[in-house]
Amino acid sequence: MTGENLLGVPPTLLNPDGVEEALAASANPGVSPGGPELEALARQFPTSSLAWALLSDRAFEAGEILPSYAYARVGYHRGLDALRKGGWRGHGPVPWSHEPNRGVLRSLYALRRGAEAIGETDEVVRLTEFLNGADPTAAAAIEKPSSAASERL
Template sequence: MTEPRPVNLSTSGPPETVLPAEPAELLSALAEAERNGSNRLAAIGAVAARAPRSSAVWAAMGDNAESTIEAYAYYRVGYHRGLDSLRANGWRGSGYVRWVHPSNRGFLSSLNGLARCAAAIGETDEAERCELFLRQCDPTWPPADL
């Protein structure tokens, strides 16, 4: 396990949290699983079984889900795993978690996917809360490279 990163505090604004990078072998396994074609979801699921704390893996599961409600469940897991990781790395419930840092993208992708799926299934309040949280985490949301 990597060392937790401290939260950067400044007198000019909210603190910013940057999550530790995912292990290179995990990212490689995830990229390979995403190229798996017809067995893609099962291949990503096998990666998730080895790395259940990874928001990036759960976001990939949501991106490849067969239905909106299935995607909603995967994104929700990724979002909550991301909150766990943020807290473990010094986040105290507020402050920036910016897209510009690749290590934050699994969490933000999960939160964004959760917002989209919540809207699609009629959970308007949840979708709005997620969208607001995204803009609080990163005031430049949505990023151009999303």
């Protein structure tokens, strides 16, 4: 797959939600924020998919599968709200290369990861199709370790 838009649907490009800027202003370069900081971030930006995706990642890394799944579910729904507000109509590209889209894509990825961990096979298939339809490069970009903080976001 080449990643080109064969549907002719314009890509959805979300507006920044402030989380990236808050992370850049408060964190040490290259260091992810910890527990209380992430929780404060989610309270400050409750509509941000990125804040919920980061909470999901932290919980998953700690072996807390159900909380991780729950955080990802919130991020997923916040992401659907943001996509619809951004003009998305249920299909079409949501490019990873546009940094404000990354929270939604990370939430999709985290929800798929959580669904897989609890054995919810049908949801894994549906979320894989959704993620690949949004941007076929997103999952690989999320999985790729990076030393640059902006790439982790």
